[in-house]
Amino acid sequence: xxxxxxxxxxxxxxxxxxxxxxxxxxxxxxxxxxxxxxxxxxxxxxxxxxxxxxxxxxxxxxxxxxxxxxxxxxxxxxxxxxxxxxxxxxxxxxxxxxxxxxxxxxxxxxxxxxxxxxxxxxxxxxxxxxxxxxxxxxxxxxxxxxxxxxxxxxxxxxxxxxxxxxxxxxxxxxxxxxxxxxxxxxxxxxxxxxxxxxxxxxxxxxxxxxxxxxxxxxxxxxxxxxxxxxxxxxxxxxxxxxxxxxxxxxxxxxxxxxxxxxxxxxxxxxxxxxxxxxxxxxxxxxxxxxxxxxxxxxxxxxxxxxxxxxxxxxxxxxxxxxxxxxxxxxxxxxxxxxxxxxxxxxxxxxxxxxxxx
Amino acid sequence: xxxxxxxxxxxxxxxxxxxxxxxxxxxxxxxxxxxxxxxxxxxxxxxxxxxxxxxxxxxxxxxxxxxxxxxxxxxxxxxxxxxxxxxxxxxxxxxxxxxxxxxxxxxxxxxxxxxxxxxxxxxxxxxxxxxxxxxxxxxxxxxxxxxxxxxxxxxxxxxxxxxxxxxxxxxxxxxxxxxxxxxxxxxxxxxxxxxxxxxxxxxxxxxxxxxxxxxxxxxxxxxxxxxxxxxxxxxxxxxxxxxxxxxxxxxxxxxxxxxxxxxx
Amino acid sequence: xxxxxxxxxxxxxxxxxxxxxxxxxxxxxxxxxxxxxxxxxxxxxxxxxxxxxxxxxxxxxxxxxxxxxxxxxxxxxxxxxxxxxxxxxxxxxxxxxxxxxxxxxxxxxxxxxxxxxxxxxxxxxxxxxxxxxxxxxxxxxxxxxxxxxxxxxxxxxxxxxxxxxxxxxxxxxxxxxxxxxxxxxxxxxxxxxxxxxxxxxxxxxxxxxxxxxxxxxxxxxxxxxxxxxxxxxxxxxxxxxxxxxxxxxxxxxxxxxxxxxxxxxxxxxxxxxxxxxxxxxxxxxxxxxxxxxxxxxxxxxxxxxxxxxx
Numbered sequence: 001x002x003x004x005x006x007x008x009x010x011x012x013x014x015x016x017x018x019x020x021x022x023x024x025x026x027x028x029x030x031x032x033x034x035x036x037x038x039x040x041x042x043x044x045x046x047x048x049x050x051x052x053x054x055x056x057x058x059x060x061x062x063x064x065x066x067x068x069x070x071x072x073x074x075x076x077x078x079x080x081x082x083x084x085x086x087x088x089x090x091x092x093x094x095x096x097x098x099x100x101x102x103x104x105x106x107x108x109x110x111x112x113x114x115x116x117x118x119x120x121x122x123x124x125x126x127x128x129x130x131x132x133x134x135x136x137x138x139x140x141x142x143x144x145x146x147x148x149x150x151x152x153x154x155x156x157x158x159x160x161x162x163x164x165x166x167x168x169x170x171x172x173x174x175x176x177x178x179x180x181x182x183x184x185x186x187x188x189x190x191x192x193x194x195x196x197x198x199x200x201x202x203x204x205x206x207x208x209x210x211x212x213x214x215x216x217x218x219x220x221x222x223x224x225x226x227x228x229x230x231x232x233x234x235x236x237x238x239x240x241x242x243x244x245x246x247x248x249x250x251x252x253x254x255x256x257x258x259x260x261x262x263x264x265x266x267x268x269x270x271x272x273x274x275x276x277x278x279x280x281x282x283x284x285x286x287x288x289x290x291x292x293x294x295x296x297x298x299x300x301x302x303x304x305x306x307x308x309x310x311x312x313x314x315x316x317x318x319x320x321x322x323x324x325x326x327x328x329x330x331x332x333x334x335x336x337x338x339x340x341x342x343x344x345x346x347x348x349x350x351x352x353x354x355x356x357x
Numbered sequence: 358x359x360x361x362x363x364x365x366x367x368x369x370x371x372x373x374x375x376x377x378x379x380x381x382x383x384x385x386x387x388x389x390x391x392x393x394x395x396x397x398x399x400x401x402x403x404x405x406x407x408x409x410x411x412x413x414x415x416x417x418x419x420x421x422x423x424x425x426x427x428x429x430x431x432x433x434x435x436x437x438x439x440x441x442x443x444x445x446x447x448x449x450x451x452x453x454x455x456x457x458x459x460x461x462x463x464x465x466x467x468x469x470x471x472x473x474x475x476x477x478x479x480x481x482x483x484x485x486x487x488x489x490x491x492x493x494x495x496x497x498x499x500x501x502x503x504x505x506x507x508x509x510x511x512x513x514x515x516x517x518x519x520x521x522x523x524x525x526x527x528x529x530x531x532x533x534x535x536x537x538x539x540x541x542x543x544x545x546x547x548x549x550x551x552x553x554x555x556x557x558x559x560x561x562x563x564x565x566x567x568x569x570x571x572x573x574x575x576x577x578x579x580x581x582x583x584x585x586x587x588x589x590x591x592x593x594x595x596x597x598x599x600x601x602x603x604x605x606x607x608x609x610x611x612x613x614x615x616x617x618x619x620x621x
Numbered sequence: 622x623x624x625x626x627x628x629x630x631x632x633x634x635x636x637x638x639x640x641x642x643x644x645x646x647x648x649x650x651x652x653x654x655x656x657x658x659x660x661x662x663x664x665x666x667x668x669x670x671x672x673x674x675x676x677x678x679x680x681x682x683x684x685x686x687x688x689x690x691x692x693x694x695x696x697x698x699x700x701x702x703x704x705x706x707x708x709x710x711x712x713x714x715x716x717x718x719x720x721x722x723x724x725x726x727x728x729x730x731x732x733x734x735x736x737x738x739x740x741x742x743x744x745x746x747x748x749x750x751x752x753x754x755x756x757x758x759x760x761x762x763x764x765x766x767x768x769x770x771x772x773x774x775x776x777x778x779x780x781x782x783x784x785x786x787x788x789x790x791x792x793x794x795x796x797x798x799x800x801x802x803x804x805x806x807x808x809x810x811x812x813x814x815x816x817x818x819x820x821x822x823x824x825x826x827x828x829x830x831x832x833x834x835x836x837x838x839x840x841x842x843x844x845x846x847x848x849x850x851x852x853x854x855x856x857x858x859x860x861x862x863x864x865x866x867x868x869x870x871x872x873x874x875x876x877x878x879x880x881x882x883x884x885x886x887x888x889x890x891x892x893x894x895x896x897x898x899x900x901x902x903x904x905x906x907x908x909x910x911x912x913x914x915x916x917x918x919x920x921x922x923x924x925x926x927x928x929x930x931x
Contacts, residue, residue, distance in 0.1 A: 034573050039586040042419070059573050060419075062583050067894035074688060074896070075484050078573070094688065166792050215796050215878045219586040222875075229400035231773035244588055248398060347895065354882055355707045370736040377733045378751065381810055383776070384766035385755040391769070401774050441662045448658035452651045464662060467670060469860055471868025471912065473885045474905045477892055478673035481680055481902070501669045504662055562760050564871065569892075581761050582871075598762040605757040609750055 032058040033276035037083030045295045050286035080274040085266040087337045089121035099272040100127035105281045108288040111306045132267040136302040138176045139261035142234035145251045154255040158234045169235040172216035181205040193342030206353045243301035263334040389599035410592035423580035434499040435557040442507025450515040467502045476569035490572035498566045503556035514548025681902035698903035715883040722805040723863035730813035738821035767804045771795040796878025813858040820854025
C-alpha cells in the first residue's frame with residue numbers, strides 16, 4: 001500500500017518538475033522589451049520586421065484605460081515602451097519616466113507627417129518624447145435598421161434621445177464620453193472644468209445620460225457585442241469597431257455628428273532606463289514600416305502617421321473608412337481631443353452620477 | 358404513511374435538485390456552443406458551425422503562456438499551502454496548545470477577507486519594499502488565501518485518527534521524521550490530495566487578487582480579462598474555457614472510476 | 622569559509638550544549654512543538670496579511686498631493702469619506718447587495734444540500750462533483766455567459782418571445798442589481814452548498830428518528846431538530862458568501878450597468894485611474910470595519926433567535 005502512495009507521490013512530483021521546467025520559456029521572453037499600451041496592439045502583424053529580426057514578439061501588457069496606465073507606471077511598473085495619446089502625453093511626462101527619443105535611430109522619422117510631430121506635448125524640454133503612430137476618431141456607431149431617422153441628422157443627440165432610453169451605450173471614460181456631455185451642455189470650453197459652474201452644468205447633462213445608457217464600458221468587445229445583438233442601437237466607439245462590425249455584415253454607420261466627431265493621435269514613447277533600448281527602437285521602426293501601417297489601415301480602419309502608407313491604399317477604401325489622405329482635413333474638421341483641465345473634479349462628478357447622485 | 362410522505366418529498370426535492378443543476382450548468386454549457394459558432398459576435402441566433410476558434414486557440418502563444426503560468430502558480434500554491442496546512446493542522450489536532458482558539462480565528466481571516474483589500478494591502482507593501490510584481494507575488498497572495506482551506510481540510514482528516522499508532526511507531530524506535538513519513542503521511546494522504554486539489558482550483562481561477570499582484574507575466578484569468586476586450590479574440594477564449602471544462606470533466610471521471618474500482 | 626567552520630563548531634558542541642537544551646525543551650513542552658508546527662503559517666499570515674493591512678491603515682492616514690504622498694498623519698481621507706454622499710451610499714448599497722446575495726445563495730443551496738445529505742443514497746460523491754464541476758471554468762467566462770442568458774437577445778428573452786409570452790425583449794434583467802445578484806448567487810453556489818451539506822451529514826440520524834417516534838410531524842422535526850443542528854453550516858455558508866462578495870468589483874462592472882456599482886469599484890478606481898492610494902486605503906479600511914460590524918450584527922441576531930426559540 002505504501003509503495004502505491006509513494007508512486008503516486010512521485011508522479012505528482014514529476015508533474016511539478018515538468019510545470020516548473022516550463023519556466024524556461026518565460027525566461028526567454030524576458031529578453032524582449034515590454035510594451036504597455038492600448039488593448040489590441042499586440043498583433044504581430046503590426047511589427048513584421050521585429051518578428052523577422054528577432055524570431056518572436058516582444059512582451060505586451062494592456063492597460064484598462066490610459067489613466068490607469070499612468071498610475072501603474074508611476075507606481076513603478078517596469079515597461080520599456082508605451083502608447084500614449086496626444087491629450088495625455090504631458091501627464092505621462094510628469095511621471096518623470098519618459099526618455100527623450102533619438103530620432104536619428106528612427107528610419108522613417110522623415111516620412112511622418114509634419115503636422116503630427118508638432119502636436120502639443122510631443123516635444124518636452126526641447127526634445128521629442130513621442131513618435132506619432134496612428135490617429136482616429138471617437139464618435140457614435142448606430143444601427144441604420146433600428147434608428148434609420150438619424151441618417152439625415154447625425155448628432156451626438158442620439159445618446160440623449162428619449163426614444164432610445166436604455167438602448168444606448170457609452171465609453172466609461174472622461175476623454176471619450178463625459179466631455180461630450182460638456183459639449184452638449186454648452187459650456188464654453190469642453191476641455192476645461194476648472195469652473196465649478198461648468199461641472200454642475202455638465203453634471204445635469206450626465207445625469208440624463210446615466211438614465212439613458214444601458215451601460216458604460218471601455219471594452220470594444222462589450223460595446224460591439226451590444227450593437228451586434230441589437231441590445232443597443234447606438235454606442236460611442238473608435239473606428240476599429242465600425243470596421244469589424246461592417247466586416248461581420250451588420251447594418252451600421254459611423255456618425256459624422258453635426259457637432260463634430262472627436263479626433264485623437266496616439267504614438268510611442270520610451271521609458272527611461274530601458275534595458276532593451278535597441279529592441280525598443282527595432283519595434284518602433286517595425287511599427288513605422290510601410291507594411292505595418294497599411295495593415296493597420298485595413299484592419300483597424302485608423303489613419304496612420306506616414307504618407308507612403310496612405311498612398312499605397314486604394315482611395316475607394318479610404319473614403320469608405322471615412323479617412324482622408326490629408327490628416328489635416330480630419331484634425332481640423334472634428335473636435336481635437338485635448339488635455340482636460342480640472343480632471344479630478346470631473347472624475348469625481350462622473351463617479352457620483354454613476355452612483356445615482 | 359410516513360414512507361409516502363417521504364417519497365413525495367423526495368419527488369419535489371428531486372425536481373428542485375434538477376432545476377438547481379440546470380441553473381448552475383446553463384451558463385457553463387453556453388460557452389462550448391458559442392466556441393463553435395461561425396461569428397465573432399457572441400449573440401443569438403447562431404450563425405453556423407466552425408472549428409476555426411479552436412484552431413486559433415491552439416496556435417495562440419499568449420494564451421498558452423498564461424495557461425502555463427496559471428498551472429505553475431496553481432501547482433506551487435497547492436504544494437506550499439498544503440504543507441503549511443498539514444503542519445498547522447497537526448499542531449492543532451495533536452497537541453494541546455495555549456491560545457489555539459485565537460490562532461484558528463486568526464488563521465481563518467483569509468477565508469473571509471474581501472480579496473480586493475488583501476490585494477491592495479499586499480500591493481502597497483510590495484511596492485514600498487521595492488519587490489517587483491511577478492508570478493511569485495501572485496503565488497504569495499494565493500498561498501495566503503489557500504492556507505486556511507488546506508488547514509481545515511487537514512484538521513478534519515487528522516482529527517479522526519488514532520494517535521496511538523504514531524506513539525507505537527516511536528516506541529519501536531522510529532525517529533519523529535520517519536514516523537511522520539511512514540505513518541502519519543499515508544494516513545493523511547486522502548486529506549492531502551483533497552487539499553491540493555481544492556487549493557489548486559482556487560488559485561487557478563483567482564482573478565481579484567492576481568489582478569493587483571501581476572507583473573508582466575499573466576495568469577489565465579487576467580489574460581482572459583484582457584482578451585474580453587478584443588472582439589476578435591473572444592470566441593477562442595470561449596474555446597479555451599470549454600477545453601478546460603472538458604479536460605477537468607474527463608480527469609474527474611477517470612479519477613472517480615479509479616477510486617471506485619479500488620473501493621471494490 | 623569562516624562561517625562554515627563556525628557552523629561545524631556549533632554542530633560538534635558536546636552533549637548538554639545548546640542543541641541538547643533545545644531538544645529537551647521540545648520533549649518537555651508540548652506547546653513548543655505545537656508552535657513550531659504552526660510557525661510557518663503564523664509567520665506567513667503575519668507578514669503577508671496582518672502587516673500589509675497594518676500598512677494599509679497607515680497609508681490611509683496620509684494624503685495624496687499630486688503624484689506624491691503627503692506623509693503628515695491626518696484623518697482627512699476619513700473626513701472625505703463621510704463628507705461626500707457617494708462613499709457611504711455605495712458602501713451601504715454594497716452591504717445590502719452582498720447580504721441579499723448571501724441570503725439568496727444560502728436559501729437556494731439549502732434544499733439541494735438537504736437532498737444530497739438525506740435522499741441520495743449511493744452516489745453522494747457524484748453529486749458533490751456535479752456541483753463543483755461548473756466552477757472549473759473561468760469565473761470571468763461564467764459572468765460573461767450570464768450576459769448571454771440575461772441579455773437583450775439572450776436565452777431568457779428569446780425563449781419568452783418564442784413562447785409568445787412577451788413581444789418586446791425584457792430589458793430589466795441585465796445591467797442592474799438583479800443581474801449582479803443572480804450572477805453572484807451562481808458564482809458562489811458551491812461555497813454555500815458544501816458547508817451546509819457537511820453540517821447536515823454530521824447530524825446523528827437517530828435524533829431525527831427519535832423526533833418522529835415522539836410524534837413530531839416532518840415539518841416540526843425539520844424546524845426543531847434538523848435546522849438548528851445544521852445552523853453552523855448555514856452560518857459558515859452565509860459568511861463565506863457575504864464577506865468576499867462585498868469586495869467584488871468585476872461582476873458589478875460586467876453586468877451591473879450604471880446602477881450596480883459597488884464599493885470595490887470605488888476602491889479599484891482610487892488605486893487605478895483615480896491615482897489616490899491613501900483615499901483608496903481609507904475606503905478599504907472603513908469597508909473592512911463595516912463588514913465586520915455587519916457580521917457581528919448577523920451573529921448576534923442568530924444568537925438572539927436561538928434564545929428566542931429555545
